[in-house]
Amino acid sequence: MIIKKFTALFQSCFGLSISGSGAADSPSLNLLDKSSSCSSSIIRLSDGRYLAYQERGVPKNEARYKVIIVHGFGSSKNMSFLLSQEMINELGIYMLLYDRAGYGESNPNPKRSTKTEASDIQELSEQLQLGPKFYLIGISFGVYPLWSCLRRIPKSLAGVAMVAPMINYNWPSLPNELVKDDCRKGMTMWGFLAARYIPWLVHWWLTQKIFPSSNVLDRNRKFFCDKDLEVLKNTPTFKLLGRESLKQEGVFDSLRNDFMAAFGKWDFDPLELSDPFPRNEIGSSLHIWHGRLDKVVPVELQRFVSGKLPWIRYHEVPDKGHLIIYDDAVCEAIIRSLLLGEDNPFYRPKT
Known part of the structure; x- marks a missing residue:
């Protein structure tokens, strides 16, 4: 049925x-250290919609790293991201979380598309004056806006981390042999x-x-x-x-x-994107993090994506599934890899 x-x-x-x-009915628990700086506000977008956001971490004007975190399906800006206040202060991290269109306190967008998702992120970064470049972290369903940002605003990105990312089976470059028996x-x-x-x-x-x-x-x-x-x-x-x-x-x-x-059908194929970080500066790279035991999005699909785009830095979390974002050690590794270029051998995929 x-x-x-x-x-x-x-x-x-x-x-x-x-x-x-x-x-x-409440959003997922915010497990960030309670002593962290946290506030909620709204901005008005160019199309008249309001977008709600929340700031965490060190003050923006004192930050060495500015990171926008994009929540997934049915979540909100109050989502969990398990970083200790000690690490936030050590690295000087400012984090910006926002309610995507129609979630939480943000107005819905009946014309939502991959393009509007990227546009919302761009306007948010500009109105909050994050500077010429910022980092992006997307969780599960919140990854498709990141692909759109890589397509449309690559010069604004210092680095990108995709955590347990969704896969659109309509991508033209996704081979049928790989997904023909996938019930999903x-x-x-x-x-x-x-x-x-x-x-x-x-x-x-x-x-x-x-x-x-x-x-x-x-x-x-x-x-x-x-x-x-x-x-x-x-x-x-x-x-x-x-x-x-x-x-x-x-x-x-x-x-x-x-x-x-x-x-739905996108206006671009993510698997045909060119490397948005050709200079290979520290932190300037695209990362995919995936649990080896993930049953929501099979690990074989992420291995194919990272093989198709060899400039992706692929990390595989052993003995974990789709909800790897609820592991504080994984969250710390994501941040250290994205911002500092560290490569923890524990998360290297099996060859």
Whole structure:
């Protein structure tokens, strides 16, 4: 059934748990050290929409490194990124997190596309005067805006890190032999069709109480390794959205538009991009971080991408799945690799 496939994709592939009680409607817990500087504000974009953001880390005018972090599907600017205050102060890191269009306190964008995602990041960086170059870190679904930035504003980027990145099966250079037996390709296709042509039915299925909905732990274990299941069970606020949230005006539409922008036909092929950091300066590089046991996005796809674009610095986290961002050691390694050019041998892929 198309609706069940789409529901499973919403719940399983992106860690979204539909809670019957609606009690867990808050965004994921911010586990950044509580003593860090943190504030929330909004800017007005050129098209009139408002974009909410949050600043963490050292003051912007004192920072050596300025990093924009892009959250994933169903998340927000309050997402977790496990860095100690000691490391933030040591390296002088200023972090800017924002609610992507339609999430949190940001206005929705019914015309959302890969292009508008990059435009939002560019306008945010310009209005906050981050300087000529800044770093980007994208998490899971929040990676497709990064590909667009690499395509459209490469000269503004000092370095990019993609963490457990989503893959669009419509990329022209993705060989059919690699994905023909991947069940996620079919689920994505059916999910896209359902979101496009019968969104009202999908919305009803996600919010109805007549029939039991799939439970992310009990029904979709095939999408999570044991380490991911531990995170799901031990992180109380991981359940990002409940039925009541999805009933709120605009919430489901924003999720649907995000899904369609990510898995629709893009106006460029990421696997044909040229190296945006040809000088190979320290920190000026593109990194992909992926869990070896990831069942949401198979590791074989990331290995293909990094092989197709040999200028990518590929890191593989052993014994971890899709939710590697919940590991503080991994977060620290991501930052040290991105900003300092360090290469931890523990995360080198198997040859």
